[in-house]
Amino acid sequence: MKPCVILFVSSSISAINQINAMNLAMPHKMRLLSNSLPLLLPFLLLISADLLALEVKGKWEQGQLLIGRVEPGSQVVFQERRVRVDEDGLFVFGLDRDAPAKVALTVTDPSGDIEQHQFQVNQREYTIQRINGVPARTVNPPAEQIERIRRESALTRSARSKDLPRRDFDQPFQWPLVGPITGVYGSQRYFNGEPRQPHYGVDVAAPTGTVVVAPVDGVVTLAYDDMFFSGGTLIVDHGHGVSSTFIHLHKILVEEGQEVKQGEPIAQVGATGRVTGPHLDWRMNWFDQRIDPQTLVGPMPRAES
Numbered sequence: 459m460k461p462c463v464i465l466f467v468s469s470s471i472s473a474i475n476q477i478n479a480m481n482l483a484m485p486h487k488m489r490l491l492s493n494s495l496p497l498l499l500p501f502l503l504l505i506s507a508d509l510l511a512l513e514v515k516g517k518w519e520q521g522q523l524l525i526g527r528v529e530p531g532s533q534v535v536f537q538e539r540r541v542r543v544d545e546d547g548l549f550v551f552g553l554d555r556d557a558p559a560k561v562a563l564t565v566t567d568p569s570g571d572i573e574q575h576q577f578q579v580n581q582r583e584y585t586i587q588r589i590n591g592v593p594a595r596t597v598n599p600p601a602e603q604i605e606r607i608r609r610e611s612a613l614t615r616s617a618r619s620k621d622l623p624r625r626d627f628d629q630p631f632q633w634p635l636v637g638p639i640t641g642v643y644g645s646q647r648y649f650n651g652e653p654r655q656p657h658y659g660v661d662v663a664a665p666t667g668t669v670v671v672a673p674v675d676g677v678v679t680l681a682y683d684d685m686f687f688s689g690g691t692l693i694v695d696h697g698h699g700v701s702s703t704f705i706h707l708h709k710i711l712v713e714e715g716q717e718v719k720q721g722e723p724i725a726q727v728g729a730t731g732r733v734t735g736p737h738l739d740w741r742m743n744w745f746d747q748r749i750d751p752q753t754l755v756g757p758m759p760r761a762e763s
Contacts, residue, residue: 521554531568554747560577561576618693621699627696634738639661675718676701690707705741706736708725
C-alpha cells in the first residue's frame with residue numbers, strides 16, 4: 459500500500475489525536491482548516507477505500523454481462539483468463555449460460571498486491587422449446603456439408619475472439635428490432651423431435667426485409683451472406699471481447715471494418731439457414747461466453763401503430 463493510503467485508513471481516534479496535536483502549533487487560519495479535518499476524515503477513508511476496492515456492476519447470474527472497475531494499472535484475471543483493463547480501470551466479463559455456481563476473480567494492483575475474490579453465481583432454470591418443420595438437411599447435415607460448417611464456425615470464432623480497446627459496451631443497449639419475442643436465451647431445443655444445442659439468443663419475429671439496427675456502437679468484424687446453420691450472419695464488436703451476432707438475415711447493409719452507431723440500420727430480417735420462418739436471432743458474447751441479450755435491454759417496446 460502507498461503511505462498516503464496508510465494514513466487515511468488508520469483508526470479515526472488516532473488520526474484525530476494526531477490532527478489535534480498538530481493544531482496547537484498552527485497559525486490561527488490554518489487551525490480553522492485543521493479543525494475541519496476530523497469531519498472530513500470519514501470521506502477521506504471512503505475515497506481511499508474506493509481507490510483500492512474492486513467494484514462490479516451487474517447481477518451474479520448465468521447469462522449476465524458484468525462491468526468492473528479497479529485502480530488504473532491493475533491486472534484482472536477472471537476464471538484463469540486475463541481480462542483487458544483500460545486506462546480508467548474499467549473492465550468487463552461475462553457469465554456463460556452454464557457458468558458454475560462459484561467463480562474466481564483475481565486483482566493485482568500496481569504495487570503488486572494481490573486480492574483474490576470468489577463469487578456465488580445464481581443458477582438459472584431454462585425452458586424446453588420444441589420446433590418442428592425444420593428442413594431435415596439442417597438438422598442432420600449431409601457429410602459433404604461438414605467441411606463447410608467447420609470453416610464457417612472458425613470464421614465466427616475468430617470474429618468473437620477479438621479483444622479491441624473499444625468501450626462501446628459501456629453504454630445503454632437498445633433493442634435492434636421491435637416485435638414479438640418467439641424464442642428466449644438458454645432454452646433447450648428439439649428440432650423435429652431431436653435434441654440439439656441450447657438456444658443462445660433471443661428471437662424476434664418480423665416480416666422479411668424489416669430493418670435491424672445496431673443496439674449500441676461498434677465495428678463490424680464479420681459479414682457473411684449465407685452460412686449453413688445461421689444463414690446471413692453479422693457480428694458487431696463492442697470492445698473488450700463483447701460482441702453482438704445477428705443471424706438468419708435476408709440482407710446485410712454494412713461491411714467488415716465499418717463503424718456503426720447505435721440505431722443505425724445494419725441488416726434486414728430474413729429466413730435463411732436453419733429456420734421455419736422470418737425472424738431475427740440476436741446473440742451476445744463475451745469471447746466464447748454466451749450472454750443473454752435480454753439482460754442488457756429493458757422490456758420490449760410496443761410497436762408503433
